[in-house]
Amino acid sequence: MNREMTGESGEFAVRAEGLCRRFGALQAVRDLSFAVARGEIFGFVGPDGAGKTTIMRMLAGVLLPDKGEIFLEGIDVVAEPERAKPILSYMPQRFGLYEDLTVAENIFFYGELFELPWRVRRARARQLLQAAGLLSFERRLAGQLSGGMKQKLGLVCALLHTPKVLLLDEPTTGVDPLSRRDFWAILYNLRESGVTILFSTAYMDEAERCSRLALMHEGEIRLCDSPARLKAAMPGALLEVVSADPRAAHKALTGAPGVLGLLLMGDRVHVRVDNALRRKGELEARLLGEGVGPAAIQPIEPGIEDVFVALLGQEGAA
Amino acid sequence: MFERLEAILVKEFLELRRDPWAIFRLIIPLALQVIVYGYAATFTVHHVATAVLDLDNSEASRSLISHFLATRRFDIVDFADRQSTVTRDLDSGKATLAIVIHAGFARDLASGRGAPLAVAVDGTNSNTALISLGYVGEIVSRFEAEEAAKASTVKAGAAPPTVTVSLEERPWFNSGLEDRWFFIPGVIGTLTLVQVVNLTSFAVVREREVGTLEQIMVSPIRPVEFILGKTLPFFLIGLADVALVTLLGVLWFHIPFVGDPFVMLYGASLFLLATLGLGLLLSTFSRTQQQAFALNFFLINPIFILSGFAFPIAAMPRFLQWLTFLNPLRYFLIVIRAVFLKGVGLSDLWQEFAAMALLGVVMLGLSVLRFKKSLD
Numbered sequence: 001m002n003r004e005m006t007g008e009s010g011e012f013a014v015r016a017e018g019l020c021r022r023f024g025a026l027q028a029v030r031d032l033s034f035a036v037a038r039g040e041i042f043g044f045v046g047p048d049g050a051g052k053t054t055i056m057r058m059l060a061g062v063l064l065p066d067k068g069e070i071f072l073e074g075i076d077v078v079a080e081p082e083r084a085k086p087i088l089s090y091m092p093q094r095f096g097l098y099e100d101l102t103v104a105e106n107i108f109f110y111g112e113l114f115e116l117p118w119r120v121r122r123a124r125a126r127q128l129l130q131a132a133g134l135l136s137f138e139r140r141l142a143g144q145l146s147g148g149m150k151q152k153l154g155l156v157c158a159l160l161h162t163p164k165v166l167l168l169d170e171p172t173t174g175v176d177p178l179s180r181r182d183f184w185a186i187l188y189n190l191r192e193s194g195v196t197i198l199f200s201t202a203y204m205d206e207a208e209r210c211s212r213l214a215l216m217h218e219g220e221i222r223l224c225d226s227p228a229r230l231k232a233a234m235p236g237a238l239l240e241v242v243s244a245d246p247r248a249a250h251k252a253l254t255g256a257p258g259v260l261g262l263l264l265m266g267d268r269v270h271v272r273v274d275n276a277l278r279r280k281g282e283l284e285a286r287l288l289g290e291g292v293g294p295a296a297i298q299p300i301e302p303g304i305e306d307v308f309v310a311l312l313g314q315e316g317a318a
Numbered sequence: 319m320f321e322r323l324e325a326i327l328v329k330e331f332l333e334l335r336r337d338p339w340a341i342f343r344l345i346i347p348l349a350l351q352v353i354v355y356g357y358a359a360t361f362t363v364h365h366v367a368t369a370v371l372d373l374d375n376s377e378a379s380r381s382l383i384s385h386f387l388a389t390r391r392f393d394i395v396d397f398a399d400r401q402s403t404v405t406r407d408l409d410s411g412k413a414t415l416a417i418v419i420h421a422g423f424a425r426d427l428a429s430g431r432g433a434p435l436a437v438a439v440d441g442t443n444s445n446t447a448l449i450s451l452g453y454v455g456e457i458v459s460r461f462e463a464e465e466a467a468k469a470s471t472v473k474a475g476a477a478p479p480t481v482t483v484s485l486e487e488r489p490w491f492n493s494g495l496e497d498r499w500f501f502i503p504g505v506i507g508t509l510t511l512v513q514v515v516n517l518t519s520f521a522v523v524r525e526r527e528v529g530t531l532e533q534i535m536v537s538p539i540r541p542v543e544f545i546l547g548k549t550l551p552f553f554l555i556g557l558a559d560v561a562l563v564t565l566l567g568v569l570w571f572h573i574p575f576v577g578d579p580f581v582m583l584y585g586a587s588l589f590l591l592a593t594l595g596l597g598l599l600l601s602t603f604s605r606t607q608q609q610a611f612a613l614n615f616f617l618i619n620p621i622f623i624l625s626g627f628a629f630p631i632a633a634m635p636r637f638l639q640w641l642t643f644l645n646p647l648r649y650f651l652i653v654i655r656a657v658f659l660k661g662v663g664l665s666d667l668w669q670e671f672a673a674m675a676l677l678g679v680v681m682l683g684l685s686v687l688r689f690k691k692s693l694d
Contacts, residue, residue, distance in 0.1 A: 060536050061536070062532060062535055062536055082538065085536060085537060085538045086538050088536070089536075090533075090536045092529060092532055092533070094529050095529070095533065096525075096528055096529035096530030096531070096532060096533035096534070097530070098329065098333065098528075098530060099528075100333050100336045100337065101329065101332055101333065101336070105329075105332055108328075109325055109328070109329045110533075110537070112322065112324065112325030112328070113322055113325050113534065113537040113538070113539055114537060114538065115321055115322065115538075141336075
């Protein structure tokens with residue numbers, strides 16, 4: 001294991017060593033090792049099928065690895081999954097809410113499963129519902145909540161028993177921006193109180209929020225570091241091309257001298273070049289020459305998606 | 319040890335209460351089916367275990383018995399020496415039919431006054447009873463014809479010898495041989511089985527489909543607690559089903575209930591244990607509700623056919639007869655018909671009780687073992 005993968009602290013909340021898992025002919029996760037320090041927000045980022053859900057389920061102790069070790073707060077999850085359960089919380093992509101029960105009844109049920117004393121549960125539920133903006137919906141059926149609200153209710157249920165390690169599998173997929181903001185506010189608060197958070201996402205913008213990232217591809221971790229260091233390590237520099245016809249611009253710039261990579265991002269094109277200052281003028285001239293029309297070109301800071309694409313090529317884009 | 323059981327139970331009843339269609343799903347189809355069966359179902363069956371009591375012990379009486387033996391339609395399981403033995407054979411189910419030849423049979427036959435022959439039938443299975451009575455009639459008339467032919471060669475012009483067959487009055491046995499008396503108790507077992515197996519397997523598979531099962535399994539709950547929590551409500555619903563259909567049978571169709579309600583309760587409890595086990599086991603083989611449905615559909619019919627509800631097990635090929643031993647419904651039908659119509663108790667039914675308990679324990683045990691694995 002190299003230094004980047006182990007984080008700064010010597011004390012790990014989560015440590016995995018040589019994890020492998022295969023489903024039939026598909027090697028979902030291959031020889032995966034990483035360690036997460038207490039209080040970190042650690043993100044697994046990668047396209048669908050990169051093995052993110054498989055890792056989460058193995059960490060939660062509901063799926064056995066074919067090979068490898070997992071330790072959560074010193075507990076061997078593979079050998080003794082039952083011992084790890086009280087200290088961890090796992091939220092799958094779709095949290096299992098009972099849609100025919102109310103918000104309060106769902107909370108009651110999950111509280112009972114962890115045998116929380118009534119008073120503790122009540123106080124904690126209030127505080128969490130408040131933070132999630134769900135306090136006024138206590139008596140509504142879970143099935144009648146919006147997607148974002150359901151996901152926040154799932155988080156409330158998952159946090160009732162104050163876990164030390166929180167595992168979130170694509171928690172904000174299909175969640176509206178406002179709910180997403182509430183969601184992240186709760187996660188940041190948790191980190192303050194020393195909870196270790198591991199989450200997976202296919203959203204690159206969300207990846208920027210973690211303290212460290214593991215870029216995943218085909219069941220392997222390709223790079224693992226803080227978002228800032230990952231960006232700094234990206235070879236080349238980035239130019240943003242804003243054009244009336246971004247597709248034509250993308251086509252015109254393909255294969256231009258000094259261009260290392262191109263990424264179409266909605267109405268603009270991210271162009272990775274060997275030297276931003278030198279190439280800016282060249283690209284402008286090329287676009288005019290190819291008849292694409294005038295375009296605004298300026299250097300920008302790379303995002304995680306740019307890093308990912310630089311690393312893996314187009315196949316790595318979500 | 320079962321701290322988290324309560325959580326599941328409370329949740330199940332909340333969900334049930336929230337479901338406005340529960341009453342329609344749980345009660346109305348059942349009641350309708352009982353009524354349809356009660357009015358519409360009728361038909362007929364053979365091979366009869368027979369007890370014989372020959373109090374005359376004459377040449378004529380032995381000749382009549384040999385006529386019964388010759389047809390091979392009656393298997394004589396007991397040559398009794400007194401009336402109480404015959405009664406015991408019928409009560410225990412050892413014999414389905416009893417033939418009692420009273421003293422003076424030969425004398426009355428010769429005199430042409432009509433020799434008395436008493437026949438007692440276990441009417442709990444009215445099909446078997448009707449058919450076997452028909453055979454008795456046939457055999458007796460053949461016997462009469464032969465005796466008449468013999469008599470005429472000896473003494474022309476005398477009155478022909480006749481046998482008067484009387485059906486012994488056994489009120490606790492379905493003396494009127496009403497199909498309905500036979501069917502309704504059977505319907506109780508059959509409908510309860512279908513209802514409970516369906517409910518159980520669907521309920522667990524639904525939790526899997528919705529994703530709540532995974533959520534529950536990452537909590538510290540143990541599989542046993544979850545399974546008990548899921549099945550206990552259906553156990554209670556099953557008992558209510560049995561009570562409902564029994565009441566309908568007794569109050570609407572006037573089926574006599576001569577047995578001990580507690581024997582029925584014990585029997586129903588063991589039967590439900592086995593059906594819950596079956597439902598759970600099916601759920602561990604299904605990922606989706608469609609799969610559960612297909613599996614149920616595949617199994618319910620054979621269970622029904624191999625139960626003795628309609629088609630007598632004794633008439634099935636040996637291999638199928640063996641299969642029926644794995645069928646909880648087979649045992650419960652025996653219990654329920656016996657309790658309804660015969661009023662026999664635990665001492666006569668302990669084998670059926672033991673079989674149902676064994677099936678229940680094995681299937682529930684397998685479900686618990688398979689349950690964890692099935693998450694993968």
